[in-house]
Amino acid sequence: MQAGATWLGSNMTLTSSALVVFGSRRAMTASSLPLGWDVVRLHHLERCAQKPGPIAGSKLFTRDACRELYDIFCNIVGSIISPLLANIFLHEVLDAWYERDVKPRMKGRTFLIRFADDFVIGCEREEDARRIMAVLPKRFARFGLTIHPTKTVLVAFRRPVSQAETDTGNGTCECLGFTHYWTKSRRGSWVIKRKTASKRLRRTMKALWQWCRDQRHTPLIVQHRILCQKLRGHYQYYGIRGNYPRLQQLYEHAGHAWRYWLSRRSQQRAIPWERFDRLHVRFPLPAPRILHVI
Numbered sequence: 001m002q003a004g005a006t007w008l009g010s011n012m013t014l015t016s017s018a019l020v021v022f023g024s025r026r027a028m029t030a031s032s033l034p035l036g037w038d039v040v041r042l043h044h045l046e047r048c049a050q051k052p053g054p055i056a057g058s059k060l061f062t063r064d065a066c067r068e069l070y071d072i073f074c075n076i077v078g079s080i081i082s083p084l085l086a087n088i089f090l091h092e093v094l095d096a097w098y099e100r101d102v103k104p105r106m107k108g109r110t111f112l113i114r115f116a117d118d119f120v121i122g123c124e125r126e127e128d129a130r131r132i133m134a135v136l137p138k139r140f141a142r143f144g145l146t147i148h149p150t151k152t153v154l155v156a157f158r159r160p161v162s163q164a165e166t167d168t169g170n171g172t173c174e175c176l177g178f179t180h181y182w183t184k185s186r187r188g189s190w191v192i193k194r195k196t197a198s199k200r201l202r203r204t205m206k207a208l209w210q211w212c213r214d215q216r217h218t219p220l221i222v223q224h225r226i227l228c229q230k231l232r233g234h235y236q237y238y239g240i241r242g243n244y245p246r247l248q249q250l251y252e253h254a255g256h257a258w259r260y261w262l263s264r265r266s267q268q269r270a271i272p273w274e275r276f277d278r279l280h281v282r283f284p285l286p287a288p289r290i291l292h293v294i
Contacts, residue, residue: 086117093143094119102132118176157182159190177238193242194294201246204234208250209257216261224283227254231286239291247288254285 098112098121108124110132123129137147157173160182172181178194185191208230215223231254235247255276263270271279 083116089143089145090114090117090119093140093145097139102135106131115176120175178240178243194240195243196238196246196250201250204250205253208254212257212261216265220262220279220283223258224285227258228286230254235286235289236291239289241290241293244288244290247290251285251288255280258285 095112095114103110103112106123106125106128108128109122110124110128111120111122113120113122121129121132123132140146156171157180172179174180174197177197177200179197180192180194182190183193211230212223212227215226231251234250239247259271259273259276262276
């Protein structure tokens with residue numbers, strides 16, 4: 001049976017992602033996907049209407065106190081407290097449960113990697129992955145969490161056997177803003193590379209365009225300083241080996257957006273590229289850099 005991957009997902013106050021991987025010949029590390037794993041992706045959790053269930057060893061509160069805590073914390077979507085709540089919930093809901101009950105029952109090798117509200121579950125055997133996926137909704141339901149059924153997708157992610165894969169062949173996987181995909185190295189061997197996910201890149205480019213529009217009347221020195229901060233911050237996260245083309249794409253877009261909206265500070269004609277090039281010499285934008293080799 002061929003291996004595959006699964007996306008379990010939804011929207012919730014506490015969002016979480018599960019990447020399940022099938023069929024491996026090598027061990028998995030937190031920093032990279034090994035060459036032999038076939039991957040499954042990804043799973044977001046949704047907050048139900050009922051209150052969170054009790055956790056072993058936790059302090060008991062009165063009904064009014066629980067309702068007050070629920071109103072304060074459990075209706076916050078996308079807030080800075082979301083990762084904290086994810087760690088509190090998922091430590092018992094997922095981490096401890098996986099090590100205590102799931103891993104000893106698997107026939108092949110498995111792993112769990114979690115970063116805040118994103119986690120990866122890897123399985124050497126497809127049957128093990130399907131068993132985990134079958135029991136995950138029941139486990140999360142005990143704590144008031146559900147898996148969204150319409151966001152579940154099965155993706156085969158294994159070492160390609162040829163350049164042209166069949167219908168059951170290789171796919172791509174997105175995790176933590178990166179698209180993981182198989183490609184050939186310079187030496188001709190299959191490797192897994194990562195690039196900025198298309199949705200993340202489009203969102204960043206759109207936000208950058210809107211910022212240049214809103215700040216077009218701000219002094220140039222201030223615009224330049226903030227634009228540099230935005231680009232450096234993007235490079236520091238997405239500047240990994242193999243992702244240079246996506247970084248270059250954003251860099252060129254930033255220059256185009258800046259020139260476009262500087263040209264609309266008045267009713268005069270657009271700034272010629274020659275003049276903008278001279279401006280760019282005085283106020284250079286940081287060039288793309290690869291900062292992480294993984």
